[in-house]
Amino acid sequence: MIRILHFADLHLGVETYGRIDPATGLSSRLGDFLAALDQVVNYALSNDVDLVLFCGDAYRSRDPSQTYQREFAKRIRRLSGNDTRVFLLAGNHDLPNALGRATSVEIFDTLTIENVTVANVPQSHRLETSKGTIQIVALPWIRYGRLLSREDTKNLSLDQLNKKIEDVLTNWINAQAAALNLHLPAILAGHLAHSDAIVGSERIMMVGRDYFLLRSTIANPAFDYVALGHMHKQQTIDHPVPVVYPGSLQTIDFGDEDQEKGFYVVELDENAARGKRLKSYEFHPVEARRFLTIDIDADTDNPTETVLQAIAKKDVKDAIVRLQIKVSAAKEGLLQENEIRKSLKEAYFIAAINKEVDREHRSRLESYPAEGLTPLQALKLYLESKKTPKDRTQVLLEYGEKLMQQCSAAE
Numbered sequence: 116m117i118r119i120l121h122f123a124d125l126h127l128g129v130e131t132y133g134r135i136d137p138a139t140g141l142s143s144r145l146g147d148f149l150a151a152l153d154q155v156v157n158y159a160l161s162n163d164v165d166l167v168l169f170c171g172d173a174y175r176s177r178d179p180s181q182t183y184q185r186e187f188a189k190r191i192r193r194l195s196g197n198d199t200r201v202f203l204l205a206g207n208h209d210l211p212n213a214l215g216r217a218t219s220v221e222i223f224d225t226l227t228i229e230n231v232t233v234a235n236v237p238q239s240h241r242l243e244t245s246k247g248t249i250q251i252v253a254l255p256w257i258r259y260g261r262l263l264s265r266e267d268t269k270n271l272s273l274d275q276l277n278k279k280i281e282d283v284l285t286n287w288i289n290a291q292a293a294a295l296n297l298h299l300p301a302i303l304a305g306h307l308a309h310s311d312a313i314v315g316s317e318r319i320m321m322v323g324r325d326y327f328l329l330r331s332t333i334a335n336p337a338f339d340y341v342a343l344g345h346m347h348k349q350q351t352i353d354h355p356v357p358v359v360y361p362g363s364l365q366t367i368d369f370g371d372e373d374q375e376k377g378f379y380v381v382e383l384d385e386n387a388a389r390g391k392r393l394k395s396y397e398f399h400p401v402e403a404r405r406f407l408t409i410d411i412d413a414d415t416d417n418p419t420e421t422v423l424q425a426i427a428k429k430d431v432k433d434a435i436v437r438l439q440i441k442v443s444a445a446k447e448g449l450l451q452e453n454e455i456r457k458s459l460k461e462a463y464f465i466a467a468i469n470k471e472v473d474r475e476h477r478s479r480l481e482s483y484p485a486e487g488l489t490p491l492q493a494l495k496l497y498l499e500s501k502k503t504p505k506d507r508t509q510v511l512l513e514y515g516e517k518l519m520q521q522c523s524a525a526e
Contacts, residue, residue, distance in 0.1 A: 116394065117246045117300060117385055119166045120159050122378035123344025124363040125152060126208065127183045128175030131368065132435045132464045141182065147404045149186055151365040154401040155378055156190050160197055164380070165244040167194055170344030170361075171206025171256060171306030174219050178211075184219070191223065195230035200244050204234045205255040206306040206344055234304070237284075239291050247300075247385035252291045252338070254305035256345075257284065257326075277326040285332045292337035300383045300392050301337060306344045309333055309358065313348050334358050339392045340381055348374060349398065357396055366403045369437065369466070376403040404463065405434040413442045414473070419451045426458045437466040443473045491515060 125148065133144030159167050173179075173187055194201050209219045217225075224233035232240060234253035242249050257280065271279065288303070295301045309330045333341050334356050341358040347370070349362035361379050363371065377400040383392045411425040422440060436459055442450060452468060459465050494515045498508045 117166065117244055117249060117383045118162070118164045119168055119249075119302075119340075119342075119381040119383065120155065120164045120378055121168045121170065121342045121359065121381055121396075122155055122361050122364055123170035123306070123342075124172045124206070124347055124361075125169075125187075126172055126175045126363060126365070126367065127152075127187055128179055129365075129367055130175075132466055134464070144404075145183075145186075148365045149190075151376065151401045151403060152187075152190050155364065156193050158378075158380075158399065159194060159199055162380070164199060165246050166200045166202060166242065166249065168202045168251075168302070168304060168342055169204060170304055170342055171204045172208040172344060173203070173206070174208055177208060177219065179219055184222075188223075191228070191231060195228055198230065198245065200242055201231045202234065202240075202242065202251060202253075202304065203231065204253055204304055204306055204344065207256040210256060210258065237287060239294070241299075249383070249385070250295055250299050250301040252288070252295075252301065252303045254284065254288070254303065254307060256306045280326050281328055284326075284328060288328075288332055288335065292335045295337050297389055300339050300385055303333055303335070303338045303341045304343075305333065305341070307333075308345055309343070311352060312346045312360065313350050314346065330358060336390065339383055339389070340396065342379075342381075347371065349377070351396075357393065359396065361398070364401065364403075366406055366435075369406050369408060372406040372408060375400045377401045406466075407431060407434040407436045408439060409436065410439045411441065413440050413450070414446055418442050418446045418449050419454055422450070422455055423458050426455070431459055432461040433463045435464045435466050436462040438468045439471065440469065441471045441473065447472050 127145070127148050129148065130142035130144050133142040133147075135142055155167070158164070174183055191201055191203075203220045203223060205218045205220055211218060218235050220233055221235055223231045224235070232242065234240065234251075234255050237254050237257065240251045240253060242251060308327050310327050311330045330352060333343075334352070334354070336355050338356055341356060343358065343360045346360040347363040347367065348360070350360050352358045359379055362374065362376060364376055364378070366372075366374070366376060375398070377398055379396050379398055381396045382394040384394050385392070407429065409425060409429055411422050413421045415421045418440075422438070426438075438455070440450070447470065450470070455468060456465065491512065495508070495512060498511060503511070
């Protein structure tokens, strides 16, 4: 049985919601991301994993700092040095700004690190593991210039370019699938978006514009498992073969709130026939930084106390917290932000204290010049602005009209 650990979207270098350590100049969030990666490495080394398959986006930036590169390389070295095969696929965040420059994971290929294979271009690979041979059809993130000539792209809109690259990649996948050895396990490993994928926190980190491949294209029965990266929300589609996004390894922003983060462990029987090799694929969560949103209706006589009581009911310890406070304009000035911040002292980071202030709606009255309104019209607009029930509005208008008539008669 060949055991494969599939993870993706590490994004070392995300620094939002962290603090800078004055001694090192590094964000405290670096520790979160390295801790998650260490859980992957420790699991692989302790559980007889034959292949660690990383499906792209090692870093947040296309030009990661030397420190981030060093820390990533340390973990890869731990794996490869213990005879674990490692397969690194380039994602859109790993690509350089110009075609002639190296990807951020290419150094492992350049140095020919033992047991490490890098996929920077679409290509099929055959890897020898301690349990047998496995075929990997690798589809890293593709730039237009890699597959299309200037003549191909001449005078095309962005949508037309995307459609053209989708057609080229679809034909390429079909050709690679047809050329596979039927007697060996096969995986499609890609960093891409498919037509049924659910978007997550990757939206705020988008580099360039996505092209999409049809799920029916990548879920080719020639593959025993489809290992993907790019989408940060963990998700799977099981038919006709499993198409799997493990999601980002660490929480990135509030788009990841309440999501489990982790990796998949896949077991393939190398001796079984095609269609029967996949024995299991199981999600393994890692300990990740919690994001917590607290919604509070604080339109009370003591809004600060209301907020403090709401916070006390939540577990804010070591979480990245934001408050969404609803309050009327009359009570807004009673909110004591210093007291609120003190109550969040156990939080890892206070992302925001947002106030949604309900101000008196005056637009209906302000849209009319006062001199252009009769007293009765002004009263009607006032009652509407206060959302007075229709039956009561009618009664008040009748009494108002009588009072105005009496006043006119008395003049």
